[in-house]
Amino acid sequence: xxxxxxxxxxxxxxxxxxxxxxKRRPDLFENYLGGTGVAIKLLHEECPRDxxxxxxxxxxxxxxxPFTALFPLASKSVSMFKxxxxxNLGESHCGGRSAVAIRMAGYGAxxxxxxxxxxxxxxxxxxxxxxxxxxxxxxxxxFSSGRIIRENEPGPGLRTIMRIGKAGETLVSYACVxxxxxxxxxxxxxxxxxxxKKLKAVVISGKSAIPVxxxxxxxxxxxxxxxxxxxxxxxxxxxxxGTAENILPLNRFAGIPTRNLKEATFDKADAISGEAFAxxxxxxxxxxxxxxxxxxxxxxxxxxxxxxxxxYKTTMISYDYEPIxxxxxxxxxxxxxxxLKLMDRVEWWGMDAMTTGVVLAWATxxxxxxxxxxxxxxxITFSWGDPISYINACRLIVEQPNEFYKALARGTxxxxxxxxxxxxxxxxxxxxxxGYHTGPGAHLGVLMGLRHSHLDNAGYSVDQSKxxxxxxDPEDLAETLFYEERWRQILSSLVVCFFARGIYTAxxxxxxxxxxxxxxxxxxxxxxxxxxxEEKYRFKTREGFSLDKLRFPKRIFExxxxxxxxxxxxxxxxxxxxKAVLAKSSHI
Numbered sequence: 131x132x133x134x135x136x137x138x139x140x141x142x143x144x145x146x147x148x149x150x151x152x153k154r155r156p157d158l159f160e161n162y163l164g165g166t167g168v169a170i171k172l173l174h175e176e177c178p179r180d181x182x183x184x185x186x187x188x189x190x191x192x193x194x195x196p197f198t199a200l201f202p203l204a205s206k207s208v209s210m211f212k213x214x215x216x217x218n219l220g221e222s223h224c225g226g227r228s229a230v231a232i233r234m235a236g237y238g239a240x241x242x243x244x245x246x247x248x249x250x251x252x253x254x255x256x257x258x259x260x261x262x263x264x265x266x267x268x269x270x271x272x273f274s275s276g277r278i279i280r281e282n283e284p285g286p287g288l289r290t291i292m293r294i295g296k297a298g299e300t301l302v303s304y305a306c307v308x309x310x311x312x313x314x315x316x317x318x319x320x321x322x323x324x325x326x327k328k329l330k331a332v333v334i335s336g337k338s339a340i341p342v343x344x345x346x347x348x349x350x351x352x353x354x355x356x357x358x359x360x361x362x363x364x365x366x367x368x369x370x371x372g373t374a375e376n377i378l379p380l381n382r383f384a385g386i387p388t389r390n391l392k393e394a395t396f397d398k399a400d401a402i403s404g405e406a407f408a409x410x411x412x413x414x415x416x417x418x419x420x421x422x423x424x425x426x427x428x429x430x431x432x433x434x435x436x437x438x439x440x441x442y443k444t445t446m447i448s449y450d451y452e453p454i455x456x457x458x459x460x461x462x463x464x465x466x467x468x469x470l471k472l473m474d475r476v477e478w479w480g481m482d483a484m485t486t487g488v489v490l491a492w493a494t495x496x497x498x499x500x501x502x503x504x505x506x507x508x509x510i511t512f513s514w515g516d517p518i519s520y521i522n523a524c525r526l527i528v529e530q531p532n533e534f535y536k537a538l539a540r541g542t543x544x545x546x547x548x549x550x551x552x553x554x555x556x557x558x559x560x561x562x563x564x565g566y567h568t569g570p571g572a573h574l575g576v577l578m579g580l581r582h583s584h585l586d587n588a589g590y591s592v593d594q595s596k597x598x599x600x601x602x603d604p605e606d607l608a609e610t611l612f613y614e615e616r617w618r619q620i621l622s623s624l625v626v627c628f629f630a631r632g633i634y635t636a637x638x639x640x641x642x643x644x645x646x647x648x649x650x651x652x653x654x655x656x657x658x659x660x661x662x663x664e665e666k667y668r669f670k671t672r673e674g675f676s677l678d679k680l681r682f683p684k685r686i687f688e689x690x691x692x693x694x695x696x697x698x699x700x701x702x703x704x705x706x707x708x709k710a711v712l713a714k715s716s717h718i
Contacts, residue, residue, distance in 0.1 A: 132647035146244030164195030165625035169210035183214035225418035226313035235336030251331035264330035285335025293331035295480025304485035368425035373451035374404030385568035390491035455565030456487025462514030488562035506534035569593035569693030604704035
């Protein structure tokens with residue numbers, strides 16, 4: 131590594147004592163690159179075994195990588211913590227300005243521990259760390275608090291503002307952290323960890339220089355990557371319609387979960403498709419810092435004021451495939467404006483949209499089955515496609531006025547353990563299912579994935595490409611997903627957007643890493659990916675995870691998927707093979 135690279139600086143912050151220090155840790159970056167790799171090593175160092183996820187001892191770790199602020203599409207930052215939602219490994223990735231801001235502030239990673247005695251936000255600017263009173267911001271939504279902080283902090287255009295809404299403050303286990311208004315550290319409950327520490331926000335900016343080995347070669351390679359990104363037909367898809375383009379193809383494929391996965395097609399998919407949003411509501415596109423693609427799509431919802439003729443308010447609301455699935459098809463939402471209104475409230479409270487939609491879908495069917503009544507729901511009748519009932523339910527999940535809403539605030543698996551309906555509780559590894567019922571790859575990928583995410587290994591993609599042509603043996607499917615996930619540890623350690631995985635190929639990485647000061651051949655890179663995978667799995671097993679304990683929702687077998695020849699036995703064989711593969715590792 132380059133000796134003067136600020137990437138190796140790690141900022142340690144203690145909220146309890148309001149102190150901080152910086153340590154240089156070149157060993158971590160030399161052996162684990164950055165991002166996910168460095169974060170998991172720090173989690174092992176800083177998170178005590180069996181610690182309560184909402185205790186002062188649970189660390190919040192942010193990490194970036196050697197490509198951050200150097201190359202296009204390397205704009206993600208990694209957060210790692212013990213998840214209050216699953217009780218195990220918590221990992222979330224976020225775009226926006228967060229990654230570039232952390233590195234320009236002079237750090238490769240930030241570790242936050244302890245608990246403040248009153249609400250606080252951190253102001254981190256080029257070597258200075260200040261603990262600012264956030265008492266007046268406590269109780270505000272993500273949008274309002276972000277606007278106030280913007281007006282009072284330096285670094286416009288360069289800074290990131292990570293903040294929580296009321297869901298994080300009330301410790302909803304799937305509360306997210308919002309950055310730059312439209313990006314999130316979603317899933318797994320980082321927002322609740324913020325809330326448990328009385329940490330309302332973190333603001334970061336800086337102007338550090340980023341060294342390179344060969345400036346002339348750097349400029350040449352940069353242009354090659356930039357041109358590949360802007361000329362790629364795949365990237366054009368993300369720019370034109372974004373991931374919302376997936377709605378219609380997945381619906382035709384009969385793989386889009388609908389009404390709590392009672393069906394896998396949605397009869398009103400045309401109304402909430404990416405094409406429909408682009409034609410009727412698209413207000414603007416945004417891009418993460420240092421990304422030429424612009425895949426963030428913002429809808430402009432225009433609504434008349436009550437009792438005011440010719441006066442309208444316009445609300446800007448981000449949308450992607452996953453929120454449209456979770457708060458749209460999963461809840462039977464046929465009107466795009468109803469979806470946008472619900473999405474806006476979920477964003478304001480700082481709830482993870484995907485988890486929230488699956489929780490509400492379970493509650494709707496549980497009420498249909500008579501497992502819960504209006505006594506538990508406090509008068510709300512959940513109804514497919516009714517945004518008012520769902521908005522009111524979200525407010526009560528945040529406020530938690532009774533035991534039922536306290537249960538919903540901890541997710542479907544917990545709620546179903548108290549009220550029944552575990553066969554329709556669509557969580558995998560205690561994390562609510564993503565928007566894919568494409569076949570065994572989708573569900574196996576989430577079950578065996580290290581963070582129980584569809585992005586761990588893209589099992590849904592295997593369903594659509596390989597399995598649709600020929601049925602794979604479960605052992606072959608497990609290994610295919612395993613090798614893909616191991617490779618993604620490299621991408622998320624660099625930290626590269628997964629959309630750009632076709633540009634940042636294994637063949638190209640050694641040359642790019644050399645520019646950043648790393649002398650690694652393809653074999654070295656593969657070994658690092660394996661080591662990172664094993665470190666993450668070792669943390670999971672340390673905290674009680676076992677492939678044998680995974681729960682299979684019966685609904686995933688009852689609702690037909692495009693791939694026919696699979697069942698629970700198929701998935702158990704795949705997991706059994708995965709267990710045998712992992713048993714051969716010397717580090718687990």
